[in-house]
Amino acid sequence: MDSTTALTILFQNIRDIRELMNNDNKWIMHSLYVGQAASTIAKRLNLNADYAETIGYMHDIGRLISHSNHVIEGYKYLDNLGYPDIARYCITHSFVDNIIPNTAGGGPNKDSYDFINNYLNNITLNIYDNIVQLCDLFCLETGYTTFEKRILDITKRKGVYPNSLEHFKSIMELKNRLENMMGITIYELFPQIKDEDLASQNSDYEELMKLFKNDQKQSRKTWKLFSFFTFKKRCKKVWKNIKKSLHLVGEYVRIINVCFVHRCVRLLIHQVKLSG
Numbered sequence: 056m057d058s059t060t061a062l063t064i065l066f067q068n069i070r071d072i073r074e075l076m077n078n079d080n081k082w083i084m085h086s087l088y089v090g091q092a093a094s095t096i097a098k099r100l101n102l103n104a105d106y107a108e109t110i111g112y113m114h115d116i117g118r119l120i121s122h123s124n125h126v127i128e129g130y131k132y133l134d135n136l137g138y139p140d141i142a143r144y145c146i147t148h149s150f151v152d153n154i155i156p157n158t159a160g161g162g163p164n165k166d167s168y169d170f171i172n173n174y175l176n177n178i179t180l181n182i183y184d185n186i187v188q189l190c191d192l193f194c195l196e197t198g199y200t201t202f203e204k205r206i207l208d209i210t211k212r213k214g215v216y217p218n219s220l221e222h223f224k225s226i227m228e229l230k231n232r233l234e235n236m237m238g239i240t241i242y243e244l245f246p247q248i249k250d251e252d253l254a255s256q257n258s259d260y261e262e263l264m265k266l267f268k269n270d271q272k273q274s275r276k277t278w279k280l281f282s283f284f285t286f287k288k289r290c291k292k293v294w295k296n297i298k299k300s301l302h303l304v305g306e307y308v309r310i311i312n313v314c315f316v317h318r319c320v321r322l323l324i325h326q327v328k329l330s331g
């Protein structure tokens with residue numbers, strides 16, 4: 056598949072500009088920017104720019120079928136069309152360095168997990184995986200932005216999860232790695248990024264860290280509460296076992312008593328018989 060075919064597939068349901076502006080189709084413009092950005096980065100790295108552009112256009116194609124399960128649906132869609140090589144990026148784009156916890160929104164649900172885990176374990180990470188992963192994280196449907204703004208936007212929409220901070224760190228590490236390879240920063244390579252986005256980089260970062268921290272605090276509170284209930288539950292269980300043990304001891308004593316009385320009665324009868 057080349058970038059022209061990819062564009063035809065991407066725009067197959069769009070008949071006019073109003074449809075493109077529709078909220079449900081925001082991902083199409085986002086994909087357009089991801090394709091353009093991937094091509095720019097690939098050129099800089101002396102890689103196949105048209106291939107990078109193609110996979111950028113196709114990475115979110117699963118959204119034609121389902122938004123929540125677009126990763127697997129996109130893979131199946133392109134695989135069925137006869138493009139298993141391009142289908143790969145429908146899965147890998149969501150996981151930085153092809154590592155499952157390095158993703159937004161907490162990770163795949165248990166129905167998708169095995170499929171994705173199995174797929175990622177059977178492929179080797181390549182540079183195009185990394186390029187699309189990075190481009191996905193600074194491309195909005197309106198153009199390029201800072202990673203801080205994009206992650207802040209995703210975090211506000213999808214919420215904070217135990218892996219959110221690690222995901223953010225993995226993105227920044229990937230950004231540094233590719234920038235070192237290119238010998239230029241992403242923000243220098245894409246001067247289209249708005250000055251106001253660049254200016255709010257620090258405040259966006261602080262807001263993001265605050266969200267992560269607050270959530271950790273919340274998690275700790277929840278854990279304390281959970282621990283309290285677990286402790287109470289354990290105490291109840293221990294008390295139940297003690298009661299059970301006391302009951303058994305009581306029973307045992309009762310049996311001994313009965314045996315003792317029984318023996319005494321037998322001895323008494325024996326004595327009576329002897330004396331008679």
Ligand SMILES: [Fe+2]
Pocket residue numbers: 085089114115191
């Ligand atoms: Fe995307």
